[in-house]
Amino acid sequence: MLGLLAFMFIQYRTIKWKLKNIGLKSHNFISVLITEKMKFKTTVYLLLIFQLLVFGCNNKPDNQNSADNLDAMKKDTVAIQSLSSNVVDQGAVSPFKEVDSIIQLLNKKFVVADLRKLDGICSRSDGDLSEYLDAVAVDLLNDHLDGFLEYLQRNPESCLKRRLSNGLAGNCSVYEKSERPRKLKEEQDRLVSIAKIKKLDVGKIKFLNEIFNKVDPNLLD
Incomplete structure (x- = not known):
């Protein structure tokens, strides 16, 4: 008191x-x-x-x-x-963790069934998860060039194909607008060169070029 x-x-x-x-x-x-x-x-x-x-x-x-x-x-x-x-x-049910688990499986052994699971998650994604899958799709192209291109060829309406296009555009967005077309072309040439070294067939190399040619480097502006 x-x-x-x-x-x-x-x-x-x-x-x-x-x-x-x-x-x-x-x-x-x-x-x-x-x-x-x-x-x-x-x-x-x-x-x-x-x-x-x-x-x-x-x-x-x-x-x-x-x-x-x-x-x-x-x-x-x-x-x-x-x-x-x-x-x-x-x-346990986090879609981000589910995506990461599938990527780990694909990196151990590239199995189309796992890629389909990832495509299913992609088709239900939005917001932050969609942006995350943009980067995942670009990684898949770099790490599994042959298998991923074949999957996209066989599944032209794949959600991962759209995410790949967005991801490539997103990588360009960090550069000045005037530099973006050149940076995108450099990445295209780099992957085409790898595809030739790995002796991918002409159809896949043509398809790879088509993917890049449809990318808008200013998409995220």
Whole structure:
């Protein structure tokens, strides 16, 4: 209680000091007075409630306090376990993690069935996931040039084909607008050169050139 009285005295002196500084003729005088009084009353009420709660709890028998503490600990433990469970469940169904898992499988062994799963996720994607798949499609082209081109040839309506076009355009967007066509052509020539070294058939190289020729380097402007 002494602490409360001391606080009230300090707050009273603070209010007087503020009012003295702004001056009685200031147009802010009434506003400051009302605001400070409301702050003062609110703080006193909160302190009174706090003290009542603290002393009220302390008046309980020791065994009652122990029982209350034990119940509180049990509730906290259950809440933490529930929260952890929810985090795990959400992570398990995260489309981003699902995409990453499929990419890991493809990097170990390129299987068309896994690529179809990725295409299915792509067709249901939007927002951040779509942008993520733009980069994934470009990585697939670089890491699995032959297999990915063949899949896109066989599936002309593939969602991954659209994501690839967007991803190539996105890579150009980091350059000045005047430089983008040249950067896109350099990337095209690089991959065509790799395709020739790997002895991909003429049809795939032609298809690769068609993909690049349809890319708008200013798409993301």
